[in-house]
Amino acid sequence: MNLRNLLRRWRALTRRKELEDQLDDELRFHLQKDIEQNIRNGMSPEDARFAALKAFGAVDQSKEECRDARGVTLLENTIRDVSYSVRVLVKGYAFTTVVILTLALGIGANTAIFSFANGILLRPLPYPQSDRLAVLDETALKRGIDSMSVSYPNFLDWREQNTVFEDVAVYFGTGRVALTGAGEPVEIRSSRISHGLFEILRVSPQLGRTFTADEDRPEQDAVVILGHDLWQRTFGGDPNVIGQKIVLGNRPRTVVGVMPRGFRFPDVAELWVPLALTPQMFTRTDHGLDGIARLKDGVTFAAAQAEMHNIAARIEQQNPVTNEGLGVRVTSLHETLTGDYREALLILLGVVGFVLLVACVNVANLMLARATARQKEFALRAALGASRWRIVRQVMVESLLLAVIGGALGFVLSLWALRLLLTAIPIELPFWMNFGVDLRVLGFTLGITVLTGLIFGAVPAFQTSRVDLNDTLKEGGRGSIGLRARSRSLLVVTEIALSLVLLAGAGLMIRSFLHLRHVNIGVDTKNVITAGVALPRAKYRESAQSATFFKQLTQRVRAVPGVQAASATATLPLSGGGWGRSLTVEGFPVLSVGQAPMIQHTVVTPGYFRTMGIALLSGRDFTDADVEGAPPVTIIDERLAREYWPNESAVGKRIRFGPPEDNEPWHTIVGVVGTVRHQRVQEDTRKSVYLPHQQVPTNGLTLVARTSSLNPQDVVGAIRREVAQLDPDQPVSEIATMDQVVAESIWQPRLYAMLFAVFAGGALVLAMIGIYGVMAFLVQTRTHEIGVRMALGATARDVFKLIVGRGMKLTIIGVAVGVGGAIALTRLMHGLLFNTSTTDPITFIVISLLLSLAAFLACYIPARRAAKTDPLIALRYE
Amino acid sequence: MKKQTADLFKQGTLELLILRLLSSGSFNGWDLMQRIQLVSGEVLTVTPGALYPALHRLEARGLISAVWRPSDNNRKAKFYGLTTRGRKQLETQRKEWERFSGAVDLILRDA
Numbered sequence: 001m002n003l004r005n006l007l008r009r010w011r012a013l014t015r016r017k018e019l020e021d022q023l024d025d026e027l028r029f030h031l032q033k034d035i036e037q038n039i040r041n042g043m044s045p046e047d048a049r050f051a052a053l054k055a056f057g058a059v060d061q062s063k064e065e066c067r068d069a070r071g072v073t074l075l076e077n078t079i080r081d082v083s084y085s086v087r088v089l090v091k092g093y094a095f096t097t098v099v100i101l102t103l104a105l106g107i108g109a110n111t112a113i114f115s116f117a118n119g120i121l122l123r124p125l126p127y128p129q130s131d132r133l134a135v136l137d138e139t140a141l142k143r144g145i146d147s148m149s150v151s152y153p154n155f156l157d158w159r160e161q162n163t164v165f166e167d168v169a170v171y172f173g174t175g176r177v178a179l180t181g182a183g184e185p186v187e188i189r190s191s192r193i194s195h196g197l198f199e200i201l202r203v204s205p206q207l208g209r210t211f212t213a214d215e216d217r218p219e220q221d222a223v224v225i226l227g228h229d230l231w232q233r234t235f236g237g238d239p240n241v242i243g244q245k246i247v248l249g250n251r252p253r254t255v256v257g258v259m260p261r262g263f264r265f266p267d268v269a270e271l272w273v274p275l276a277l278t279p280q281m282f283t284r285t286d287h288g289l290d291g292i293a294r295l296k297d298g299v300t301f302a303a304a305q306a307e308m309h310n311i312a313a314r315i316e317q318q319n320p321v322t323n324e325g326l327g328v329r330v331t332s333l334h335e336t337l338t339g340d341y342r343e344a345l346l347i348l349l350g351v352v353g354f355v356l357l358v359a360c361v362n363v364a365n366l367m368l369a370r371a372t373a374r375q376k377e378f379a380l381r382a383a384l385g386a387s388r389w390r391i392v393r394q395v396m397v398e399s400l401l402l403a404v405i406g407g408a409l410g411f412v413l414s415l416w417a418l419r420l421l422l423t424a425i426p427i428e429l430p431f432w433m434n435f436g437v438d439l440r441v442l443g444f445t446l447g448i449t450v451l452t453g454l455i456f457g458a459v460p461a462f463q464t465s466r467v468d469l470n471d472t473l474k475e476g477g478r479g480s481i482g483l484r485a486r487s488r489s490l491l492v493v494t495e496i497a498l499s500l501v502l503l504a505g506a507g508l509m510i511r512s513f514l515h516l517r518h519v520n521i522g523v524d525t526k527n528v529i530t531a532g533v534a535l536p537r538a539k540y541r542e543s544a545q546s547a548t549f550f551k552q553l554t555q556r557v558r559a560v561p562g563v564q565a566a567s568a569t570a571t572l573p574l575s576g577g578g579w580g581r582s583l584t585v586e587g588f589p590v591l592s593v594g595q596a597p598m599i600q601h602t603v604v605t606p607g608y609f610r611t612m613g614i615a616l617l618s619g620r621d622f623t624d625a626d627v628e629g630a631p632p633v634t635i636i637d638e639r640l641a642r643e644y645w646p647n648e649s650a651v652g653k654r655i656r657f658g659p660p661e662d663n664e665p666w667h668t669i670v671g672v673v674g675t676v677r678h679q680r681v682q683e684d685t686r687k688s689v690y691l692p693h694q695q696v697p698t699n700g701l702t703l704v705a706r707t708s709s710l711n712p713q714d715v716v717g718a719i720r721r722e723v724a725q726l727d728p729d730q731p732v733s734e735i736a737t738m739d740q741v742v743a744e745s746i747w748q749p750r751l752y753a754m755l756f757a758v759f760a761g762g763a764l765v766l767a768m769i770g771i772y773g774v775m776a777f778l779v780q781t782r783t784h785e786i787g788v789r790m791a792l793g794a795t796a797r798d799v800f801k802l803i804v805g806r807g808m809k810l811t812i813i814g815v816a817v818g819v820g821g822a823i824a825l826t827r828l829m830h831g832l833l834f835n836t837s838t839t840d841p842i843t844f845i846v847i848s849l850l851l852s853l854a855a856f857l858a859c860y861i862p863a864r865r866a867a868k869t870d871p872l873i874a875l876r877y878e
Numbered sequence: 879m880k881k882q883t884a885d886l887f888k889q890g891t892l893e894l895l896i897l898r899l900l901s902s903g904s905f906n907g908w909d910l911m912q913r914i915q916l917v918s919g920e921v922l923t924v925t926p927g928a929l930y931p932a933l934h935r936l937e938a939r940g941l942i943s944a945v946w947r948p949s950d951n952n953r954k955a956k957f958y959g960l961t962t963r964g965r966k967q968l969e970t971q972r973k974e975w976e977r978f979s980g981a982v983d984l985i986l987r988d989a
Contacts, residue, residue: 022946022956025954025956026906026907026955026956027926029907029955029956030907030908030911032953033908055925057925065930065934066930066934068931
């Protein structure tokens, strides 16, 4: 478009009034001349005027065409359409409010869920070029293990032999360390890391330096790096902190670095110490490390995987005993971190998208109803020269305007909804999750807003464009009711079908969650309090010290009023932790490490089974007599007992752990207990053995106490006091009731079930409103017909049945379509469901009945109104 | 012979006629209408509903320009005249028309 053209368009726009007047003048002049000519030809002034007007034709139509010719019309008309729309929407404020609220809820829910998914799945991790970061796991595919921790010697070989990574580093998952010497001892989430880790992440310290290669060695590892928050919190952001000595777990360490604000790794750790290698860590069977690496530029994950596969094969060849069947898995860090959430989040996005669709259908329905009421208005505008396209555009502009207002409100709602959603998560979220609003969220909101407007605006716009305007004017607005009623029925069927799919999904999630809630984890969770006590190795160097500490602590806690039983365990049920070791059973073939079964190895103090309500099926519990030096004993779970001794008692048999060549002592089985789910509520594949803490002292145990009070939190203060009396520097961490532990372990299914239920409930309400609207409309437009029927002898009951029958017919069609759709779609939820079939018949039947009942209620009011129709009034109607 | 209605005027034909008439002077809409009727020997008539939008389109394309000036008995009227671009356009269109009608003539004569 050239400048002149642009100027002219601009002038045409700004001088609209003037141009309009000129157009009027021009056409008036023409008429005047015609009239004068007619008068000259001998007509009376009146006839002359009439003839001139007749000859001229449709004045307004000509004017409209002249305006079109002016070429500014797109912008100008849009402005006019918008201001007209605003007037229309303000006038029909009830309609407008309902539509905007519906849209705001739909768009708000979508934006909230999208923000949530965005914060987890889409945002890049907070490290430079984080897509090049890889996680290295070991695998033992022959034993069905696709991911396990790394052993240090294997890692050293990887680091040396690979050509695909810039560097490889290892670390221990988040642990806890006591920071003492500054008032109350505090537990800090920490991680033991190899040198090179921060370089791989490409995060430089804000102060000081990172660890050196030498500091991987135990004699030189009295150093520590602080996180920014911790530095601010505990050291007041003192810039001279570098070089200072702090006491961690009774061991002084020199601060060598402070990491920048916001940096945590892994998960929530904010303090880092060197690996502290022990001699045991130099054996290839000691798996406990996590591996991380950065791909060299231009190397793909597949190429890295291929090379690591070859390296693992080479290591296996050189170390056939320890590395039999071991491989390496290379995955992207992002995928590893987000993998747990991906499926559920994608499904949730789908679900909430369905809710928006239902909202769209509902709004389209309302728009249609209103379009019917406005038929005459449109017909009139068409007769006055507005093209069909103009009217369609007017409807679309109104729709988009509604959508934009709804979207803006929805966006505000989403901020609040997201906050609410995050409070429903009982765990501390890893630092890399960030749920702030970013361009992606804004773009998404804008996108779905416009899309929504187009979807719900298209139906009425299309309908309006199809209506024969002449017929409409002639028939006084009744011309196309049949057509509209059909589209509205179609919308209701759609709405019911969509709602059914959502309700089915929600029903399955709830059913699955209920199954999960009723899983017997093997523990009586009521009235049990748990508290972590991790004794620092520097202070409790001798294993006997730790054994004594916990023996005394459990005795003291047992004496606390309100405590019925107390004990301690290295592995709390459902904690997901645990120590896997290979098992050798006396009298059965000795298998190499690669082939021996892996069992869950748990250390407990006497009284543990009674405290936790774990059934002692045969034999005895550990006692204070099972100490170091006494014959080694063990208690096994019933599954292990059944596997090896299905027809006899396991008590008295002997087993041992670890690689056969280590020749660890035999442990005599003294008892058999019920099965406990140590990993997750959903599954526990490993069979378990328990060992007495006095014989296998470990430093970190979780104290468990059963209380007589309904609120086990009551004894927390007493427990803290008992710990402090034994060792004033010893912090207590992770205090939670066993019920909380259970709840935390299933927060994801619970949250998802909750969200599904909320969304499906919303869809159900929308569907009810939709059905009600259509039925009420039907009754209104057929008042005359109903009057005739009643006049001809139909009873109120007949009329009621007629209306309800019509509504239920739509409902049944919708339910049938919905069940078909649900069967197709719930398959996608397979991975989210626990012990629940994706086509669970009970869920489907209950949901179908529920939806039908809701639909019936929605039909009831209009049907009642119809049945009460007075035939005399009805016949006079219109 | 029955009068031909404006339907026969394809948009381009009407615009060509307007350009041709304006090449001999500036006229207002009413004058133009009379002239079309007159010069075509009352064979062609055009309605205001077709004429005015055509004028506005031509004006928008910069082929004609308009001024307001007094007409008879001092009433203001909008007079249209050809612009330079309009004159060029007329030449092109006339040539095209001549080629076209010449071709039709040829066929009609030979057939």
